[in-house]
Amino acid sequence: MSPKPxxxxxxxxxxxxxxxxxxxxxxxxxxxxxxxxxxxxxxxxYMRELVTxxxxxxxxxxxxxxxxxxxxFTVELSGIxxxxxxxxxxxxxxxxxxxxxxxxxxVFEFLDIIPRLTDPxxxxxxxxxxxxxxxxxxxxxGLSFSPGQPRFSVEAMADCFASLMSDVLGYKRFAAQGGDWxxxxxxxxxxxYPERLIGMHLNMMPLPRDPEKADTSTAEGRVYFxxxxxxxxxxxxxxxxQGTKPQTLAFGLSDSPVGLAAWIIEKFRSWSDCHGDxxxxxxxxxxxxxxxxxxxxxxxxxxxxxxxARMHGxxxxxxxxxxxxxxxxxxxxxxxxxPPRSLAEQTFTNLQRWTVMPKGGHFAAMEQPEALAEDVxxxxxxxxxxx
Numbered sequence: 001m002s003p004k005p006x007x008x009x010x011x012x013x014x015x016x017x018x019x020x021x022x023x024x025x026x027x028x029x030x031x032x033x034x035x036x037x038x039x040x041x042x043x044x045x046y047m048r049e050l051v052t053x054x055x056x057x058x059x060x061x062x063x064x065x066x067x068x069x070x071x072x073f074t075v076e077l078s079g080i081x082x083x084x085x086x087x088x089x090x091x092x093x094x095x096x097x098x099x100x101x102x103x104x105x106x107v108f109e110f111l112d113i114i115p116r117l118t119d120p121x122x123x124x125x126x127x128x129x130x131x132x133x134x135x136x137x138x139x140x141x142g143l144s145f146s147p148g149q150p151r152f153s154v155e156a157m158a159d160c161f162a163s164l165m166s167d168v169l170g171y172k173r174f175a176a177q178g179g180d181w182x183x184x185x186x187x188x189x190x191x192x193y194p195e196r197l198i199g200m201h202l203n204m205m206p207l208p209r210d211p212e213k214a215d216t217s218t219a220e221g222r223v224y225f226x227x228x229x230x231x232x233x234x235x236x237x238x239x240x241x242q243g244t245k246p247q248t249l250a251f252g253l254s255d256s257p258v259g260l261a262a263w264i265i266e267k268f269r270s271w272s273d274c275h276g277d278x279x280x281x282x283x284x285x286x287x288x289x290x291x292x293x294x295x296x297x298x299x300x301x302x303x304x305x306x307x308x309a310r311m312h313g314x315x316x317x318x319x320x321x322x323x324x325x326x327x328x329x330x331x332x333x334x335x336x337x338x339p340p341r342s343l344a345e346q347t348f349t350n351l352q353r354w355t356v357m358p359k360g361g362h363f364a365a366m367e368q369p370e371a372l373a374e375d376v377x378x379x380x381x382x383x384x385x386x387x
Contacts, residue, residue, distance in 0.1 A: 086169070100183075151308075157181075179202065187206050327350055
């Protein structure tokens, strides 16, 4: 017998809010080092401004209300209570779409894109393009976390999501989309459960990051090599600590909300197409909603586990892996690592769509929800008949 979903409604704990405000009031800020702000990490002046806003203006209840506008459920699956949004499409034959987030994200990333996918007519689109969206909180993240529960690798997450879609919800065939860990999960579904996917859409390529795989005889190969070399030198410190000694880091970020915010804010700025001004892309409310979910659920330590699992078990999509499921890639210009199509096609052998986006970065569903939704709709339009 399949486990039965239980409706979920996120509640506000006023005591937890008061505790957060007290902690914010007692913040001991670090000195800002010499040199240009942000070069060595999160800028102290910006964090002072953000903390003041977090204490005096930000409303967690308002953000909870935004989330609670969408139908949510939990279900006992793979040894945890898995949380997910399940939003029916408004159209003649909505296609089921699994939407997977990554780190340091959450389902809050999807609140602007979900209506564009479930109700395209509301935004001037065709109702025939509607999806029914299933957006889980990754196991160990946010509302899919409770103390003492099992830790999940990407492979285990993919197994869990396959069971959610087919065994619990009854979708024998479905579409899948993801970025960051969501791209790895989606790709893993294509390896382990290809018969269940009508297609996959990615906004990050989960390929092994090996500079030697770059073909420097071509212009795009040289750009990729230079981009990857810079990323490996300057951008992977967070991944190294989260993949080797995640528990040590978890002490600081579980105890200090400002430490947690600084760790995540730097990624919002570094990985987005903001040209140094993070609020040109994300509002304080949008960033703090995501950060606050990590804080109130105490899930930052468990969210590191996929890095540890990868560091000690290898890449999920290894050299020689062949994925034949119809695939699409939205190439956003500020994504952290941008492999050329020729390299991606060695793994994704049925890569049917490659869209070079004019702007946007790693958090595509938050940064460019309309552009991403349109690319998803366009890719799956001819594939819907087999769902």
